[in-house]
Amino acid sequence: MIMISNLINRKIFTLLKVQYSNMLEYRVEIALWAISGIIPFFMLNIWTNNNLNEAINISDVLLSRYFLCAFFVRQFSVVWVVFSFEEDSLMGKVSPYLIQPLNPFFRYFAQHLAEQITRFPFALIIAFLFFIFNPKSIWIPDLSILLLSIVSTFLSFLIQFLIQSIVACLCFWTEKASSIERLLFIPTLFLSGLLAPVVSFPPYVKSWIYLTPFPYLIDFPANLLSGNETNISRGLSMQILWIFLLFPLFKKIWSEGTKKYTAMGS
């Protein structure tokens, strides 16, 4: 038993190390990725410049912290597995991966984690610049809150990774699964709280949105970290619930898909 877990640990560790050095090669690109995530700051500008936040009873400072946290959560929960998998499956690269005694999605998972580590310093620089322009919003979160929000950001990343992996498995049936991902991205963009906090949504949306996974992707971790009001136990349990719902679905679609898979030329 110990040997097996050691083996798995070593595998994951090696994968992470390989992918991290891989990612370090593309520092400039990752910096650009980080910059391309600054939309929340533009939104913040609209909110505070038009005093829209008065209506939802959130002060300027808390709102700017919210959007900064939304930026951070987004930075560490970006997933692009469907695009990698689509390219690999179109190029026929999936076949050698399937022979290896390791689910290829571990490889993508390690890729994402390594990219997040590489991205971290750039995100910090952007946060630092944000504080220079906005010194009033500097705050230091509680250690326990910080840990909890790291956990919930990771859970949000896991949810999105699972959803995208399920979409990626559709590559076994259709060749272009990325267009389905682009479709799913639209509700994620507008309902997750990246552009406007979920509190500000009209009541007819608020009544059902907390049952969907969307508010737990960005709104919940960002509220938690920024010290805005939020229901911690409900948020975390909903995140875990969605993971438990999505994981079997992924396993099912993966086993169906690999049965269906026929490599190019065979």
Added chain:
Amino acid sequence: MNLRKYLKVYRKFLHTSLASELEYKTNILVDLITAILSLIGSIFLLSIFFQNNGYIGGWKFEQALIIQAIYTILNGITNTWFNPNLTEIVKHIREGTLDFVLLKPIDSQFFISLKKLNPSGFLEIMLGFLLLFFCIRINQINLNLSFLTLSSITISCSICILYSLWFFISTTTIWFVKTWNAIEVLRSFLYIGRFPLNSFSFSLRIFFSVFIPIAFITTIPSEVFLGLSVLWKILLEVIVAIVFLITSRKFWLFALKFYSSASS
């Protein structure tokens, strides 16, 4: 420059890329749903902004919808022409196939900018026009000749500026090889074109009209629609568009001097 030859070549481009894209029919349907949802989403976001305020940056909700309509049209144009072609430049340069483009007895910029076409963007353009007609009705805009000419001039200038921005970034591939992410940065900046420029703070307004002229792309045409526009703004947009087109052309020719193909 032989115009007829170029038209003929373009017809062939249209034919081949339509034929290859129509192979993925379900894809086009999915893209249509994406475009509709994305429009609904941005109107939803706008309605949140206007929930308790009558005005955002001096614009009413009905007026701000015009900006959404123009943004949707321009985004459709981007998805139909700019995105499929200009991301192709990256591939050409990485794989060294730009050589084949340069060897052809045809202008390389023409070839590279218009070779491909993504028909699902048409649907987005149509969606944008539908919203625009709706806005014309609810804002009670009189259609007359001078209005039509002014609006078509400003919109075509916006298209030129947008094209030049995309082409600029794609051209830098010659030095940096991988510019997917720079395109992503441009996309996220363009996103603010969905909102009236006046709703941003002064410093951002300066940034988006001087450094990256996104302000010109949607706000000025919308002002023309509402009859708020002043002549110097329209003239300025025309000048900016011409300057951008000429510099993007010069920049391409300049960059080509640095192109060394994949194996030489």
